[in-house]
Amino acid sequence: MKKRRPTIPFSGWMLAVDLEETRKIQNQKGTPAYGCDCDLCTEWKLAYKKIIPEKLLDEFGRAGVELQSPTDLYGSGSGDEERTIRVTFHFIGKILSGLNGATHDDRFDYDGFPYEVVRDNPYFSVRVIPQQETYVSAPNCEAKGNSRVLCIDMRLGYPAKYVCENA
Numbered sequence: 448m449k450k451r452r453p454t455i456p457f458s459g460w461m462l463a464v465d466l467e468e469t470r471k472i473q474n475q476k477g478t479p480a481y482g483c484d485c486d487l488c489t490e491w492k493l494a495y496k497k498i499i500p501e502k503l504l505d506e507f508g509r510a511g512v513e514l515q516s517p518t519d520l521y522g523s524g525s526g527d528e529e530r531t532i533r534v535t536f537h538f539i540g541k542i543l544s545g546l547n548g549a550t551h552d553d554r555f556d557y558d559g560f561p562y563e564v565v566r567d568n569p570y571f572s573v574r575v576i577p578q579q580e581t582y583v584s585a586p587n588c589e590a591k592g593n594s595r596v597l598c599i600d601m602r603l604g605y606p607a608k609y610v611c612e613n614a
């Protein structure tokens with residue numbers, strides 16, 4: 448039986464997503480954010496629907512990525528301060544088109560695959576990158592055929608009030 452691998456637009460990318468394989472690697476035990484109850488992870492679960500632009504929320508859903516369960520999440524900010532976080536997710540599939548190749552990100556003084564700035568305020572940037580091109584943690588998994596383990600990597604800010612409004 449041919450596995451379903453729909454083509455899904457995701458921000459500036461066009462992705463082919465192995466839905467079944469992707470489902471298996473969501474919320475995987477042992478990943479850094481698995482079961483984490485630190486303040487930022489707790490806030491993420493409360494407020495991610497406000498933090499992520501609506502169009503992307505929909506695209507994440509179509510890709511079968513479980514937004515309440517990041518692979519990893521870390522950052523800074525607490526109390527009334529704005530938070531600045533990096534949050535990563537993984538899926539299995541293929542990048543059909545979109546930004547690729549090394550560039551320089553001035554905001555984070557970073558050489559590598561580019562982030563696409565989706566929103567300036569609150570700042571929200573995202574990139575889709577083959578896991579093997581990153582240094583981030585990934586679920587324990589292998590991709591078969593011409594599929595690869597791919598990382599959705601977001602760097603973003605959000606105001607503390609997002610959390611209070613959800614509390």
Ligand SMILES: [Zn+2]
Nearest residue numbers: 483484485488
């Ligand atoms: Zn955490």
